[in-house]
Amino acid sequence: MQDIAVTVRDFITENFFFGDGVEHFSNDDSFFEKGLVDSVGILTLVEFVREKYTITIEDEDILPENWDSVHRIASFVETKLGSRLVGKGDTNRGVYSAE
């Protein structure tokens, strides 16, 4: 999960902070409360995660509880990857670490 969080944070740093001021943003901070992510921002994030981890993201997955902080996204991705492995009869989540 830590690898996923690092990857997501890097993406947010580059695309929403444009490299500036990210040091005051924690991985548990709410994107919504910080005014960081609007409708285009969330679509951008969803596309990044979908392509990066090759996971299917249903409409009902795109809720604040899954997407409103770096850690929530990392947890969501980990769950998705885990359920895919379980589906294949393999519980070794480590093979899907981010990098």
Next chain:
Amino acid sequence: MGCIPQSNMTTSSVFSSKVLEIDAETVTQGIVKEIREIVFHRLRRRGAVIGLSGGVDSSVTAALCTRALGKDRVLGLCMPEEESSGDSLRLGRVLTAALGIAELIENIGPALEALGCYRRRDEAIRKVIPEYGKGWKSKIVLPNLVDRSAYPLYYVVAQSPTGETRHVRLTADSYLGVVAATNFKQRTRKMLEYYHADRLHYAVAGTPNRLEYAQGFFVKNGDGSADFKPIAHLYKSQVFQLGKYLQVPEEILRRPPTTDTYSLEQSQEEFYFSLPLETMDLCLYARNHDVAAADVAGATGLSVEQVQRAYAMIDSKLTSTKYLHLPPQLMEKVDEVHVGFAG
């Protein structure tokens, strides 16, 4: 500005739609006085051009300008294109006849075609619906953001020539492409409004109501551009009150508000506000006046949670659309340009 309607609410009264009731005659007099001052003296123009959509906002704006400047100093422009509703042109003409003002019809379809508006829009939609093409119709919609906690994700609703309907979530790339292409419509209309304003030495009247203006429901340098905006401080239901007072034709007052931008019929509610406009009006008023969500729930029939989500949506739009209101940003203030201007 002396024409801002005063709230009917006191701290001890029960919150209800009565807070939006205005004295239409007094408000009209105030706006008419301001329009004369702005157009003739501040802008030093001879009259006003208004783009007419056949809706209540542009109709009330035109009626106010006519009262303020005289019917011989107002031009109503109807600017249809192949995807706009026939009612838009017809009702625009009903209005110009009722007001006795000059009317011009400018078909913007060929200009949009030349700019690639439709082609570029269709290419953007094909990123999520590859078979989208000739004979298809579409619109962009938002999910209901008030009934559940969700993000404002945009979807394209596309109808095939055989009537099959698809509802597909847009990617950021396709969404931005669709919006950028359809924005040609509002910007082309504004370009024509300024053409006629320039040749007549008129000013351009903008037509947003308070909901649209405050919540950023306009295209920058498109319908958001104008020399003055007579009803931008009025809630939608107050615009209707003025419409009745100004005797705007009943058919226009009864027409459901539409964006008139996409080839499938699209309400403002499904594209932007998620709530009926009269409810959104009350929520915006309440948010502006720090009314407790429980009081708004009682007045609107919404639950407290729904009102809280409506408040969150209002706040979010205020933040995300700030860019639309910003003038070009300068590196330093240029004092000699700004001296003597009211803003």
